[in-house]
Each structure stands twice: as C-alpha cells, then as structure tokens.
Amino acid sequence: MLKGNFLEVYIKMAQRYAVIDLETTGNSPKKGDRIIQFAGVAIENGKIVEEFSTFICPRQEVPVFIEELTGITNDIVKDAPEFEEVAPRIVEFLRDSCFVAHNVLFDLSFLQEELTRCGFEGFFGSAIDTVELAKITKPTSDGYKLNQLARQENLEHDRPHRADSDAYVTALLFLELNKKLATLPLITLKKLYKLSFSLKSDISDLLDELMSGKLAKTEVRRHDIKIFRGLALKKESGKDAYEHQESTIYYPADNEKKAELMQRSIRDMEYRQDQFKMIDLVFESFQLGRHAIIEAGTGIGKTLGYLIPAAFFAKQQRNTVLVSTYTIQLQEQLIHKEVPKLKEMLPFNINAVLLKSKSNYLSLAKFERALREKDDNYETALAKMQILIWLTETETGDKDELNLTSGGKLFWERLQSNGNIDPALFQPWAAADFYERARRVARTADLIVTSHAYLAADLLSGERTIPADGFVILDEAQHLEHAAAKYLGCRLDYISVKTLLNRFGTYEQKLLLYRLQKMVKDNKLQGLKSIAGLEQALGDFNYGFENLFYLLSGIAETHLSDQGTGRLAMKVKEHPEWKQVSMLAERLIDQLGVITSQLEERVDALKQIDALGKNSRFFIGEFEMQVQKLKKISSVLRGIFIEPSDGYIYWMDYTKSAPHHGLSLSSQPIAAGAALWETLLASQKSVVMTSSTLSAKNSFQFFKRQLGIKDTDMKAVKLPSPFDYSKRVKAFIASDMPEMNLVSQSEFTKASSEHLISAARATRGRMLILFNSQDMLRETFQRVKDSGELEEFTLLAQGITGGSKLKLLRNFQSFDKALLFGTASLWEGIDLLGIDLSCLVIVRLPFSPPEEPVTAAKCSLMEKQGKNSFSEYLLPEAVLRFRQCFGRLISSKVGKGVLLVLDRRISTARYGKEFLGAVAGLKWEEVSVRALERKIEEWI
Structure with a gap:
C-alpha cells in the first residue's frame, strides 16, 4: 500500500480521477444486460477523497453464474434503486474527472450505453485503463488480473467481483502504479510520453503531469540507475568478494x-x-x-x-x-x-549464474535504433514502453523476465542479440551489452545453470562457450536426447512464413521492400534489376506457398479425417501423392533463389557506400536477418521435399479447425542420442x-x-524414495472400464467420464487427469462438462480453456475444487511442488502411439537392426513415463493421495506387471465405478 504521499514530491495530481467498477448481468447492454452494482472512488492530489457505491435493480433476473461469481443475488437487488434514479448521482460523480477502470473499455462503454438509454449525455472526458498502465509499469508481472496485481502489491482484496471492493482496490493500485512512474528518471518519462500516443487509453495525460512536476523541481537522481547513451539502465550490483583459498x-x-x-x-x-x-x-x-x-x-x-x-x-x-x-x-x-x-x-x-542462448538477451544497440522509428503499431509501442521501464530494473536483459504480448514477442525478434548488426553500431554499446555481460559473469562463476536446449546447441554447433573438458550435472537427464533432436531438426509453419512475407510487403505498402528500394534510389545506385521484377517474384512465391500448404492440408485431411488434430509422416520418396507437392516445393526453392539473389545484390551494393549513415547501416543489418530467414525456408523445403535424409524423420502437424494456419512441417534425426555421448559428452x-x-x-x-x-x-x-507409499497413496484400477481396442473412442470416453465424476466427488477436486491424445482429452472434457454433475468444480483443459502450461497450472493451484485435463507435455519439465494433488488419473498407459511418425521411425530402425522395438523401446519408455506421472502425485509428506488407472491393460496384458511393479511398495486394488466413490472416501 502507498506509504506517505510520495506523488506530491513531484506532482499535485491536479486532475481528479474517478475510479469506476461495475457488476452487470452480462457483457452487452444492447442485448438487454443491465448494471446491478456501481462503485466509484475519487482521487485528488494523490489521495482518496470520496467513495460512492450502490446496488441497482436491473428489472430482470440475475443469472445464476453471476450470483455465484459476485455473491449479488436477486434478493439483494430487488428493492435497490433503478439506474434512472442513481444516474444523476453518477453523472455528478464523474464531472470534470478522468475515468479510470481495470479494463476501462468494458466499464466505460457499458456505462455510456446505460446513461444514453436513460436520456443523459455520455461521458466525454479522458480515460485510463489500469490493465494497460500495469502492463507498462509492471512489465515482469505474471499476470494483469486485478486479484493478481493486488496480491503483488500487498493490497487487501477480500471481496473480488464486488464493485465496491474492486473499485477501491483499483484506486489503490492506480496510486501504486503512479508512484512507480514518479520514481522513473525524466529521460525515461520523456521517451514513454512520445510512445504513449499509440496507446488505447489516455496515459499520455498522466505522463504529461508527471513530467511537468519533475521539470518544475530539481530531479532527485536514483543511485541505482545510470544513464548510458540516452537510456536509463539499472546499475550492476556489486560483486561479492569470493575467497578462493582451498584450505x-x-x-x-x-x-x-x-x-x-x-x-x-x-x-x-x-x-x-x-x-x-x-x-x-x-x-x-x-x-x-x-x-x-x-x-x-x-x-x-x-x-x-x-x-x-x-x-x-x-x-x-x-x-x-x-x-x-x-x-x-x-x-x-x-x-x-x-x-x-x-x-x-x-x-x-x-x-551462481544463469546462461541462456543469445536470442534470450536484449541488444541495446538494436533497441536504441528501434526507438527512433516512428509509426509504431499498438503492440510495438506497448512493448517499447515495457522495455524502457524494464531496463531500469533488469541486470540480465533476459526476455524471460518480460511478459510481452504476442505482437511484443514478434517485435523482440528484431531486438534479440543474435543476428546481423554492423560492428560500428554495436561497439558503443559493448560495455553494457547483456549477452557479453552474461558470458563475462559466467567465466568467473562457480556454478553455471543452463538448459538442455542451450547445452545441446552449444555442444553441437561447434561454437562452444561451454568447456569441452569440465564438470557437468545433467538434471532430468532423460530429456537431453529430445533437446538434441530438436536442435538438429527444423520446423516450418504457415504463420511464421506469412508473417515474414508481410514484413517485406509491396512497394506501395512502404515496408521493408520499399525502404530498401528508397535507399537504392537515394544513393543513386545503377545496374540493378527492377524493383517490379523483385516484387513480382515475392508475389509469385507467396501464391505458390499458399498452394503448397493447400495441397498439404488436403493430404492431411485425407489421412486424418477422423481427428481434430494429428501428425502425419511425410514419406516423400515412397508415395506418388507427394510428387505434385515435391514439384511445387522445387519451384518455390528456385523462386527463393532468385529473390534472395536480387535482395543480396542490393544490400551488397549499399554496403559498399562509405558515407552510409548509421540508421541505414542498422536497417541493412535488420534486412540481412530477414534474407537469412528466406534462405532458411529454402533449406527446410529442400531438406524435406528434394533431398530427404534416410537418418531423419519428416512429418506435418495438422489442426482440422485451421487446416492452413495450423499446419506445420518438422524434421529431426531418428536417433539423435545415438552418438551424443561418445562424440560430445565423454570428453x-x-x-x-x-x-x-x-x-x-x-x-x-x-x-x-x-x-x-x-x-x-x-x-x-x-x-529409493523415502516415502512409504502404502500409507500415502491408494492405487485403484477401474475394473469395469471397457478394453480400448474393443470399443469406439466414444464408448471409452463415456465410461472414462463416469469414473472421473465419481473420483472428483470423492476427492473434492485437485485432480490431474493425463491423456495420451488431445482428441480423447477434448471429448472426455466435453462429456464431463456437459454432464452438469460437477458444476461447482472448475474444469481446466490443456488446449481448450486457453493459456500457457504455466498459466493453466497457476489457475489450477488457485482453486480448491478443480480438475485439470492434460497431456504428457503439460507436466514434463514443470515442477508441481506446492500444488497439492489429491488425485492423479492415468486414462491410458503412457505408450507413445505407434503410428506417431517419430515413434514409428524409431521402431522401424530398431526392427531393421534386429531388435524388439516393443520390449527395448516402447515398453521401457512407457514405464518411465508412468513413474514420472506417479511422481507428480507425491509432492510432500503431508496428506493422502489417490492414483486411478482407467486402462485395463495394466491388469490384463502380459506386460502389465511392469507397470504394477514400477513403484515399489505401492498396493493396488481393482474397483468398479459404483464402488469407486465410497472406496476413495474411506481412504481419504
């Protein structure tokens, strides 16, 4: 909470701010939704001076889910005043104020509609969105929901989704965010102000007030900030003095x-x-x-x-x-x-220091140049503002600290340390460069912490930063082979290629192609092929690429017609249906050769000009990065369709709901780890x-x-584990589940959903349910949801309810009664410690699907070598995964847990004993769906 009245050091906050929150019956006043609670908190001179709150009778029933969300019932609002009665008071409250709200577009537009409906003039003042303001001032925050921000700022928020509580907490948050802005150096505020006109709310007014206050007084310099080439940067903290005396x-x-x-x-x-x-x-x-x-x-x-x-x-x-x-x-x-x-x-x-790949670190030289560009779109301007404030906080320049939007992440690709940049542009920033700092610190570190992806890239690239003869600890060592395979493979997707082509644009669109040609004209370069021909070649490639992905999606649809998502091996040499695709790919490779040749011809000619300015040289470096991306596309197309290697597997991932946009092509070595040890690690x-x-x-x-x-x-x-599993976990096998291979998926998911509902009732939530297939997950989730049996539970599902894996897990953690439906990728590599699981459900034994391209290729190679792919690969891999699944249930020594396996093969198949004995000391019991709830309740 705000300590003292810090803002008055610089500003008197002459503006009155009216912080507003509404609770409504729905999202659309035009469709008849109405306000059921209005709350406002007024701020003047950095202090809360007035509060106003009232329930409002909507003259309609409050929906059940709104009652559950807000606690506002029909009984509460039935005798409350109607909106027409309180509208004059609301209009007076808003007079001569700046309208502030958390997600201001919703509250302001809804209130405008209601005021207009009742014959009042709408609100015409400025408006500030505290979501937008928080994204700028708290660029490293995990999330921007009001309850998340309140928790981060230690603001008490005991009644979320009540307008009076939400408005008051939003007012306190607004003051805290202003306080943070007030601590920023004037040089940063000026840059923020210039960018703020691209925002959706009127944060420019706020910044203008802050700057005026600072200009009126002598600025108090922050001891933790240094100004370097016009950017305010956090100073490096002093290094500890380390004693290196062995004795x-x-x-x-x-x-x-x-x-x-x-x-x-x-x-x-x-x-x-x-x-x-x-x-x-x-x-x-x-x-x-x-x-x-x-x-x-x-x-x-x-x-x-x-x-x-x-x-x-x-x-x-x-x-x-x-x-x-x-x-x-x-x-x-x-x-x-x-x-x-x-x-x-x-x-x-x-x-101890972190070391990540070069692309994780911000290039200050590139960011400096990017700040000089004008005509930013919204997400680029927002990202620039986030980075400006982040630079006053970060010592690492590591992008993983930032919470960027999708557009911000695209902008980051232009700022990352890898890629081309003229040495003359980089040199002034060398002393402050984040990647060079990370490498410098790593050279004197006792412990370097890195990822398998970085380690594999470092070992396999030939450009080593990690000693070839040192001391290494591989944690989660079983995943190193996957990291190596990913590095040695490649991926090409529709969205990234289209995004790249859109960046070039046409000459008339005045994007990269236009800027390049303008530099050619301004410098009067002669003897180059016409821009019209180059523009036509880019257009032809764009059209051909569309056709390629249209053909590929047609093939995928034929082979995966009964699946929502799927993966299909691309055996270009073996099947005639790929011939047309290969011919088209070859044409695209030729077109890319012409395009990159003409682009490089222009770039090379420009680089020969000694008098070329710094901005022009920076642009050329950026442009060369885009040309390299075009060459990479050509290389991938050649590797997949023209010169595929026998030691590699090629496949495409397909999403039925987005046949073009959701399509991607991938490749990786079949046995990436085979030589990993002897060639790279044994030294x-x-x-x-x-x-x-x-x-x-x-x-x-x-x-x-x-x-x-x-x-x-x-x-x-x-x-061995120190846990006594017999006292901590009860393991159940569903005795009345149908055999998967004897029934349809629909019948299997119907039976699965019945068992899940029974288990959820008994354990009261905190269930993690693991699937082998996204299709089965989706169908089972829908059945459980549609049943209406678990309405008091929060149902979360990977790939359905939205968000990243970490966001799903955080949501899961925040609800006591929750079910989380996920695939293996959800929990692999993520620590679930701190998340108390009451029940883990394994729907099917975690075998890799034999038809999955990578699995099929590995099995085929083993069989050719005279090995038994099931006993030497599929089974041990599944048993390891099973043990990993179980490990997610055992996170502490407190409480009891339930393991439920719905796959009957664990007790009927000859290899079932491998799973039953995979966890020493675990006792198993077979149980029917009718007895399941009672058995779990007895155990817990």
Missing part, C-alpha cells in the same frame, strides 16, 4: 556435518540418509573425474543433493560446475528458489546424470541407449 573450505564428510549445514536454511529438516549418500556420490565423482548415473527417488531432495557437492567442489578446486536442466522454467526455479537456500547453508560465498572430466526416473525394469540400459552410453564401468546408483 578454508572443508567438505562435510560425515552426515552430522551435512545435517548442520542444511539446518541453516531448512529449519524442520528431515534426516535423509539417501540424500547424504547422493551428496557424497556427486562429490566423489567430481574428485575422481568419473561419470555417474544417479536415480534419486521422489522426496530425497535431489536438487540440493547435487548443488551442495557441486558448490564445495567448485570452491575447493577453483573450477566451474555446469548444471543443465530440461526447461527454462526449471532453470529459473534452480536459480531463484534452490540457489538462495544453498547460499544460506554454505559457510562461504557462491557465485568432459565428469558428467553426473540424475533424475527421479532413469531406470526401467531395475535397469539403466534403456537410458544408456538413448544417450549412446557404452561405458560399462560407469557408476550407476538407484536411491
């Missing part, structure tokens, strides 16, 4: 010392013998310079189990230890959650591979094959 650092060899160490950070630390064993194993592996595989069961404390020995070894030996994990989210968790714990434990300072002094699930059938052979590990002497250790 002062003693490894805690006995368990009592380890326990004492950990208790510095974890007060209620539980003594875990196997965690201490893991600490010793990692330290010993590094000391002896040998490789190791460590499976650390759920609950052992794996992360600290490798961070503690890594820290001691790094400091003792003055070496850097690299820690690689599966995703950027897990990277962030390590550095922001686990490393602070580690620092509290250690008797010495430790320097490291020591590699420790760890995860909670690396073994299948009590063997590490499957994992070793995935990475191409042939080292038979490598230490491989299995550390």
Whole structure:
C-alpha cells in the first residue's frame, strides 16, 4: 500500500480521477444486460477523497453464474434503486474527472450505453485503463488480473467481483502504479510520453503531469540507475568478494556435518540418509573425474543433493560446475528458489549464474535504433514502453523476465542479440551489452545453470562457450536426447512464413521492400534489376506457398479425417501423392533463389557506400536477418521435399479447425542420442546424470541407449524414495472400464467420464487427469462438462480453456475444487511442488502411439537392426513415463493421495506387471465405478 504521499514530491495530481467498477448481468447492454452494482472512488492530489457505491435493480433476473461469481443475488437487488434514479448521482460523480477502470473499455462503454438509454449525455472526458498502465509499469508481472496485481502489491482484496471492493482496490493500485512512474528518471518519462500516443487509453495525460512536476523541481537522481547513451539502465550490483583459498573450505564428510549445514536454511529438516549418500556420490565423482548415473527417488531432495557437492567442489578446486536442466522454467526455479537456500547453508560465498542462448538477451544497440522509428503499431509501442521501464530494473536483459504480448514477442525478434548488426553500431554499446555481460559473469562463476536446449546447441554447433573438458550435472537427464533432436531438426509453419512475407510487403505498402528500394534510389545506385521484377517474384512465391500448404492440408485431411488434430509422416520418396507437392516445393526453392539473389545484390551494393549513415547501416543489418530467414525456408523445403535424409524423420502437424494456419512441417534425426555421448559428452572430466526416473525394469540400459552410453564401468546408483507409499497413496484400477481396442473412442470416453465424476466427488477436486491424445482429452472434457454433475468444480483443459502450461497450472493451484485435463507435455519439465494433488488419473498407459511418425521411425530402425522395438523401446519408455506421472502425485509428506488407472491393460496384458511393479511398495486394488466413490472416501 502507498506509504506517505510520495506523488506530491513531484506532482499535485491536479486532475481528479474517478475510479469506476461495475457488476452487470452480462457483457452487452444492447442485448438487454443491465448494471446491478456501481462503485466509484475519487482521487485528488494523490489521495482518496470520496467513495460512492450502490446496488441497482436491473428489472430482470440475475443469472445464476453471476450470483455465484459476485455473491449479488436477486434478493439483494430487488428493492435497490433503478439506474434512472442513481444516474444523476453518477453523472455528478464523474464531472470534470478522468475515468479510470481495470479494463476501462468494458466499464466505460457499458456505462455510456446505460446513461444514453436513460436520456443523459455520455461521458466525454479522458480515460485510463489500469490493465494497460500495469502492463507498462509492471512489465515482469505474471499476470494483469486485478486479484493478481493486488496480491503483488500487498493490497487487501477480500471481496473480488464486488464493485465496491474492486473499485477501491483499483484506486489503490492506480496510486501504486503512479508512484512507480514518479520514481522513473525524466529521460525515461520523456521517451514513454512520445510512445504513449499509440496507446488505447489516455496515459499520455498522466505522463504529461508527471513530467511537468519533475521539470518544475530539481530531479532527485536514483543511485541505482545510470544513464548510458540516452537510456536509463539499472546499475550492476556489486560483486561479492569470493575467497578462493582451498584450505578454508572443508567438505562435510560425515552426515552430522551435512545435517548442520542444511539446518541453516531448512529449519524442520528431515534426516535423509539417501540424500547424504547422493551428496557424497556427486562429490566423489567430481574428485575422481568419473561419470555417474544417479536415480534419486521422489522426496530425497535431489536438487540440493547435487548443488551442495557441486558448490564445495567448485570452491575447493577453483573450477566451474555446469548444471543443465530440461526447461527454462526449471532453470529459473534452480536459480531463484534452490540457489538462495544453498547460499544460506554454505559457510562461504557462491557465485551462481544463469546462461541462456543469445536470442534470450536484449541488444541495446538494436533497441536504441528501434526507438527512433516512428509509426509504431499498438503492440510495438506497448512493448517499447515495457522495455524502457524494464531496463531500469533488469541486470540480465533476459526476455524471460518480460511478459510481452504476442505482437511484443514478434517485435523482440528484431531486438534479440543474435543476428546481423554492423560492428560500428554495436561497439558503443559493448560495455553494457547483456549477452557479453552474461558470458563475462559466467567465466568467473562457480556454478553455471543452463538448459538442455542451450547445452545441446552449444555442444553441437561447434561454437562452444561451454568447456569441452569440465564438470557437468545433467538434471532430468532423460530429456537431453529430445533437446538434441530438436536442435538438429527444423520446423516450418504457415504463420511464421506469412508473417515474414508481410514484413517485406509491396512497394506501395512502404515496408521493408520499399525502404530498401528508397535507399537504392537515394544513393543513386545503377545496374540493378527492377524493383517490379523483385516484387513480382515475392508475389509469385507467396501464391505458390499458399498452394503448397493447400495441397498439404488436403493430404492431411485425407489421412486424418477422423481427428481434430494429428501428425502425419511425410514419406516423400515412397508415395506418388507427394510428387505434385515435391514439384511445387522445387519451384518455390528456385523462386527463393532468385529473390534472395536480387535482395543480396542490393544490400551488397549499399554496403559498399562509405558515407552510409548509421540508421541505414542498422536497417541493412535488420534486412540481412530477414534474407537469412528466406534462405532458411529454402533449406527446410529442400531438406524435406528434394533431398530427404534416410537418418531423419519428416512429418506435418495438422489442426482440422485451421487446416492452413495450423499446419506445420518438422524434421529431426531418428536417433539423435545415438552418438551424443561418445562424440560430445565423454570428453568432459565428469558428467553426473540424475533424475527421479532413469531406470526401467531395475535397469539403466534403456537410458544408456538413448544417450549412446557404452561405458560399462560407469557408476550407476538407484536411491529409493523415502516415502512409504502404502500409507500415502491408494492405487485403484477401474475394473469395469471397457478394453480400448474393443470399443469406439466414444464408448471409452463415456465410461472414462463416469469414473472421473465419481473420483472428483470423492476427492473434492485437485485432480490431474493425463491423456495420451488431445482428441480423447477434448471429448472426455466435453462429456464431463456437459454432464452438469460437477458444476461447482472448475474444469481446466490443456488446449481448450486457453493459456500457457504455466498459466493453466497457476489457475489450477488457485482453486480448491478443480480438475485439470492434460497431456504428457503439460507436466514434463514443470515442477508441481506446492500444488497439492489429491488425485492423479492415468486414462491410458503412457505408450507413445505407434503410428506417431517419430515413434514409428524409431521402431522401424530398431526392427531393421534386429531388435524388439516393443520390449527395448516402447515398453521401457512407457514405464518411465508412468513413474514420472506417479511422481507428480507425491509432492510432500503431508496428506493422502489417490492414483486411478482407467486402462485395463495394466491388469490384463502380459506386460502389465511392469507397470504394477514400477513403484515399489505401492498396493493396488481393482474397483468398479459404483464402488469407486465410497472406496476413495474411506481412504481419504
């Protein structure tokens, strides 16, 4: 909450601000929806001076879902005044004010309609949207809903979706956001002001007031900000002084010392013998310079189990230890959650840093030039404003800190550190460059935290920043092969190609093509082919590309007609239906050759001009990046349709609802990990591979094959989970589910939905339901929703209810009674610790679909090699996934959980015992849908 009256330091806020919130019967007054509660909070001179709130009789029934959302019932509003009676009071409240609301377009337009309907003049003053203002002033926020922002600002919001509470909290939020703006350097405010005229609300008025206040007084300089080439940047925090004397650092060899160490950070630390064993194993592996595989069961404390020995070894030996994990989210968790714990434990300072790919870092040189451009669209202007404020906060320049819109993310592609930029333009910014800073810090770090994607790219690109003979920890090591495959593969989708072509535009549209040709004319370059021919070639390619994706979507529709989404292998050499596609692809490659040749001819001619200005050189660098993208398209088309490799698999992903726009082409090596170990990792002094699930059938052979590990002497250790599963989890098999291969999908999903409803009633929500297929997920979700049996539950579904994986999980976490329907990609690589699951449902055993192109290609290769693809690949992979699924249910030692498997094969198939025995100590019980609810209630 606002401390004191900070805003008065610079401004008196001469403007009156009326902060408004409405509760309504629906979203459209034109269709008869009405206001049921109005609330306003007036702000003058930085203080709340007036509040006004009233219920309003809508002269219609309040819908049930509005009653549930707001708590405003028909009984509450039936005797309230009608809108006509309170309208004069509302008009008076708004007089000479700036209208402020959270999502101002809704509240203002709805109120305008109601005032007009009742014969009053509408509101004609300025308006400010606190959603838009929050996006600018809080560019790193996880979300911009009112309750999220209130929580971030520590504002009490005890009655959300009540207009009086929402309006008051919005007023407090508005003051907090103003307070933040007031702390910004004047040089930043001026830049924000210039950009603010592209916004949807009148934030320019607010910025104008702030600047006037600052200009009227001597600006108080912030000690944490430096002005560099006209940009306000956060100063780098001072580095700790690190002691590198080996004699002062003693490894805690006995368990009592380890326990004492950990208790510095974890007060209620539980003594875990196997965690201490893991600490010793990692330290010993590094000391002896040998490789190791460590499976650390759920609950052992794996992360600290490798961070503690890594820290001691790094400091003792003055070496850097690299820690690689599966995703950027897990990277962030390590550095922001686990490393602070580690620092509290250690008797010495430790320097741990994040290292990501170059494209993750902002190029200040590019951003400086982008700020000089005019005619920004809305999302570009918003992104520029977000970045300007972010630069006063960030020390990393890492885009993952930012919450950008989709248009903002497209704009970022122009600002990222990779790509072409004239050295003369980069040099002035070299001292402040974020990527160079990250590399510089990494060179002196004790621990470097990175992702498998970055590690694979670094190892495979030949341009190494990571030492070839160092000390490495691979967390979630089973995913490294996938990261390598993704790096070695490629992807081409309709949207990205069309976006690129639209950036070139036509000459008349005055986009990239126009700007290039204008530079050619202004510099009087002669002897170049006409712009008309180049424009025609781009048009022809655009038309041909449309035809290519039309043909591909037709093929996909034929093969995947019964699926909403699907993946189809592209066997160009084997089937005649691909001949026409290949011929068209070859024409497109030829057209791209002509286009890129003519574009490069112009660029090369311009680069020869010594007197070319900095802005022109910056544009040429940007333009060359776009030409490289055209060349990449040509390379992908050639690799897929003209010169496919026998060692690669090619496929397309298809979405029936968007046959063109949702189509993408992909490729990757069939066995990316086969040579990964020997060619890239074996040269490291020591590699420790760890995860909670690396073994299948009590063997590490499957994992070793995935990475191409042939080292038979490598230490491989299995550390069991400390949990007593028989006391914590009850495992049920649905005895009356139909066999999937004997019934239609419709019958299977009908039976599945009945079991899910029973389980939800008994567990009262917090259910995670995992599917192998998006189609089955969609059908089951719809059945559960349409049944009306779980109306008091929040139903969330991947790919249906919207949002990213992290947003889905946050929503799931915020509701006590919730069901989350997801596929394997939902939970892989995301930490569910802190999300209390009461029930995990595995709808089908997690086998990779044999018809899925990558799976089919791997199986085919194994069969050709005389191997049994089911027993050596499909089954162990499914068992590992099953164990990973189970690990999501066991997040703490508190409470009881339920595991429900709807796939009868676990008890009827000969391989079922592999799953039944996959989790040691777990007891199974078969149960019918009629008894399921009672059995779960008895257990819980």
